[in-house]
Amino acid sequence: MVKSAHNLINANFKNAKLLIVEDDDDQWLIIQQAMRQCMSELTAQRVATLEQAMTLLEDWRYQEWEIPKLILLDLYLPTNATGWQLLKQIRAMPSPIGTLPIVMLTSSVDPIDIKDAYQLGVSAYVVKPIEFADWLTCFRELRTYWLETVTLPPIQYEL
Template structure:
């Protein structure tokens, strides 16, 4: 039991999640659900590919700022934009390219899901339409990513 508590404490220490979401409406639902389910985790939201690239490049030199998880919308606003950003993230230096990426999308297309996993994401979730379902998603996200999984320590290896 002590090991689990230590892992959870390590996961939540300086916990930050990068959310790449271009829709203000979706961001509002996500941020409210996160506040209720993950109050100790600081969400950092960017709305464009350029903002995401700038933030991640800054974090390459600021090890203490690196998020423990990235939530990426596939349509930013076009589908191709999400794929390009994911490829760019995966091509970044360690430890940025090792951050688990969870893709949230309104698309339930099996081709999108297959391509996302083939591109190296950790999980693919279809965006819910009701706030109660967002709460369930973020509670499950908390349970798995913050309380069950052992996340790698933040280290750029410089």
Template sequence: MKSNDPHSLIKANFRFAKILVIEDNDDHWLLTRQAMEQSLPEVTLVRVATPIQAMTLLNEWHYQEWEIPKLILLDLYLPSSEDGWTLLKQIKQMPSPINQIRIVMLSSSEDKADIVKAYQLGVSSYLVKPTTFSDWLFYFQELRAYWWETVSLPPTHYSF
């Protein structure tokens, strides 16, 4: 019998909860880390600063189910937007289960063309980076409420 208890859903979402943060700006990483540590203390944060580091880590994690993050926060400018677009495409072309990880693009760009392109390429959400720490904190409290306490995240399964 399956439980419809919302608390069991939350507990399941937090099991092996990890977020991969792909952010090349040290100041933005500091804000992200501090806000996320306050909003999501149960979640392990792993940061990489370059697309090469991200792909290396994702390739290593491919056969380690317990290491695969539940969510990726991807900065669009790594340092150019072309780097972010290329990385997004590479992740989406990886074999399952890596290509199924939810990706939230976090960018300073408010350009409507960037937002449209991000969704066309498969991001789950697009967030414009806030300018104050209180706004960063609000973003990650909302991220917690939605991604960990509201939705049912799929289990990680390998396809052979």
């Protein structure tokens, strides 16, 4: 933890929420378990479809206390066409929603998917682990990076 940014880091954990777009119930169970062990201060809001994600994000536009710190976005929902459409729709929204960090969390290792994800503005592309121990490592690292190292975008509307 970077001492000089202590105040910002404390702010990161205040009412901290992650938005998780995941259509697979089994994967969602794993994510919940990993979050319980590695991100116990954070709540998780899960949606399974593009429509659910957009409804929630549209609602949150005027409820800044609801805005998540980070979006974890599955790509195949169940096809990547839906993942790309959702990514484009989020990035087209005005700040603060449109500039939220989005981590693509997917099983795909297809170089075209990886390239397209960065081209369309993901903050990072993370391949889903297989073993549960690796899920824990992955979520621990997401926490350390996004909540203890990075300065997240401000969510005030007046900016």
